[in-house]
Amino acid sequence: MMWNRNEQTICAISTPHGVGGIAVIRVSGPQALSISGRICKRLSKSLSNEETLQSHFQSHRAYFSEIHDLKGQKIDEAVVTYFAHGKSFTGEEVIEISCHGSPYITGQILDQLVQAGAKIAEPGEFTYRAFMNNKLDLVQAESVLSLIESRNxxxxxxxxxxxxxxxxxxxxxxxxxxxxxxxxxxxxxxxxxxxxxxxxxxxxxxxxxxxxxxxxxxxxxxxxxxLIKDGIKVALLGEPNVGKSSLLNLLLQNDKAIVTPIAGTTRDVIDGEIIFDGMKYIISDTAGLRETQDEVEIIGIDRSRQEAEKADLLCFVFDATEKEWQRSLQMATEIQNSKKIFLLNKSDTVSADELYRIQDEISMSLGLSGAQEILATSAREATSRSHIFAAIKSAVGQFDYLDEAVISxxxxxxxxxxxxxxxxxxxxxxxxxxxxxxxxxxxxxxxxxxxxxxxxxxxxxxxxxxxxxxxxxx
Ligand code: GDP
Ligand code: ZN
The missing domain is CATH 1.20.120.430 (tRNA modification GTPase MnmE domain 2)
Incomplete structure (x- = not known):
């Protein structure tokens, strides 16, 4: 795909395509000023002499200008910003035209720029030129993309x-x-x-x-x-009816998953994304672990195992109102090499003593260090939400060194x-x-x-x- 590092001047719309209040068209290259000058009234004033053109305008200054086509027909009114050679993002001479954000207008302007001698830029070509002109190294070029794409x-x-x-x-x-x-x-x-x-x-x-x-x-x-860039993938696992869908709704703060008192309601994986405290989480609710004859449900359970394999963290949910956790315990120990946390849900239904006793018992069965390893939660209490996010975050990794060098x-x-x-x-x-x-x-x-x-x-x-x-x- 390599572009030659030649003397061509490139142009492209640098704002999202579509209708907007304004749109920015970026022109970069040795002829940025002279090409733009052919359609910007303000820039063309002193076009007769190349020397005066560059000296006439100050880098990083914005100029109000009428934009017209090559025949002199007015297209728009815009603000034109000039960046001198060596002082722009690409390192080349750059003109940024902030015009009205109509696809018709931006299309017209690009058309005229091309007719005046510019070339439509390839995707990433501005950043590529910045790299070639030693304005950025490759890590920095990649970070431009990450920054554009960052959602949290x-x-x-x-x-x-x-x-x-x-x-x-x-x-x-x-x-x-x-x-x-x-x-x-x-x-x-x-x-x-x-x-x-x-x-x-x-x-x-x-x-x-x-x-x-x-x-x-x-x-x-x-x-x-x-994890910071893509989000932390969490899979909720557990027997039917322990409250996975309810917890998902609590975490996502919506009613995306269907909650019913009938075991086996969640037949397929339902997931959602949420940003909590600056971090992105992708949480999936899976069909129960229960063995079943129902074919639809079998597919769902299969999917939930696949989902579990893709997750960064498995969140096992136990039900405080149940007496038997054999299958969940078995699954939790079966799956190795995954980060896990354990929730004891419906904690609102039992006394504090009873809760502690169950936490202790589950922790013992899992070979963990004690009751504190099992987080008591209730899908009916809002406080559980931040507790669960905190548990996920600390189980998955160290995020306090964001100030240091992080590769992504x-x-x-x-x-x-x-x-x-x-x-x-x-x-x-x-x-x-x-x-x-x-x-x-x-x-x-x-x-x-x-x-x-x-x-x-x-x-x-x-x-x-x-x-x-x-x-x-x-
Ligand atoms: P799932 O099959 O694991 O997805 O479980 P659901 O989320 O569908 O919940 C099953 C039943 O338990 C529903 O009637 C919920 O209202 C109820 N439930 C879920 N979480 C809690 C909780 O923390 N406390 C109480 N008291 N009931 C809950
Ligand atoms: Zn469910």
Whole structure:
């Protein structure tokens, strides 16, 4: 898909397509001013001389202008903002035309810009140019997309930190440390035959392990980063009638799931999304765990198992009015490698003593540390809502370090992961005192991988992966 980095000026509508109060058309490239000048009255005033045109307008200033077509027919009245070469988002000369948000008007203006010599931008091309002009590294380019797509406070915060360069700075430091290690190893290859030891192996190992420590933290941040960006997927599981649908309604604050006193009412997975305290949750209510003869219900139960596998967290619901929890307990222990929380619902129906006794019993059967591991809830009490969200959030991960570097793209994760593995290998080689050649080989790979994260080294595949997700006008 690679665009040539040529001298062409590009244009696109940068606001959502459709009707709006205003729409912004972005023009970027060496001829942004002169091309826009052909349809903006205000800009064309001094068009006779290129020198005066640039000097006539001040960067970052907005000018009111009439917009007309190339034949002089008026299209709209607009505010035109000029960004000088080197001072814009893309690094190129940029004109932003804020016109009235009618698709007819924006269509007309784009048409005229193209006739005047501009090219319609490809999706992501503005950000691509910003990257090519060293205005952004690849992590920052990805964060532009995350920021545009962020739908909750935490996701926006993580994206903004990336755009500011927190991840980039950390990776740059790693690159610099790793380069030092590689240089010393390579020097030792040359001198080793002469019996000169240029590098203290233990110091090298220490440095490499430190690099990997930082990488490990970054890798761990990915899980949280992903959850923040995509939302935490929670599956409610439990016997029919324990109150899953009621709890779903409480959490989502609606009546999406049907609640009836007949066991087995929820036959299929019903889910909903909600933002609570800046975090996004995707919660699904599943058919009960009960074995059944009913074919529709069997499908539902199958689906609920699949749903459980996709979830980030399983929320097992027990019923305080029941005496038997065998099947739920069995399922809770059967499913391994998943994060789980346990709710004892309908807590409003039993005494505090009884509640505690049941919590203790369930916790014992599950091999947990005590009654406090089983959260007492009631779908009929509003306070349960925040308690459940808090329990989900703390069971799923650490979200208090949002101020630190958090990676949130699988591309960044894979490259950091590879780098980590290569460094581990080289540390092993150093400890085993095998040849420095191998160590150098692994370290080169590790370094390359880190450079790819920032886009210091890139190929078509990387660029495709980053920019193919962008939409038009970004
Ligand atoms: P599901 O089959 O697990 O989805 O259970 P439902 O949500 O359909 O609830 C079954 C029955 O239990 C309904 O009559 C609900 O009103 C009732 N119920 C659910 N949660 C509570 C609760 O916390 N307290 C009380 N007293 N009743 C509840
Ligand atoms: Zn239900």
């Amino acid at each position: 406070k935490s996701a926006a915060k993580v994206a903004l930190r990336q755009l500011e360069g927190h991840v980039s700075k950390e990776v740059e430091e790693l690159i610099s440390d790793l380069t030092w290690c590689l240089a010393h190893i390579e020097a030792s290859i040359d001198f080793i035959e002469q019996g000169i030891e240029v590098v203290d192996t233990s110091e090298l190992i220490h440095k490499l392990e430190k690099i990997n420590g930082t990488l490990e933290k970054l890798l761990q941040s990915y899980e949280s980063g992903r 793209s699988s591309r960044q994760f894979e490259q950091a992961q590879y780098s980590f593995e290569m460094i581990s290998k080289s540390v092993d080689e150093l400890k085993n005192k095998t040849g420095a050649e191998f160590v150098a080989l692994y370290l080169k790979e590790a370094l390359l991988s880190l450079q790819k994260i920032l886009g210091q080294v890139y190929d078509d595949q990387i660029m495709d992966r980053v920019f193919k997700e962008f939409c038009l006008g970004k």
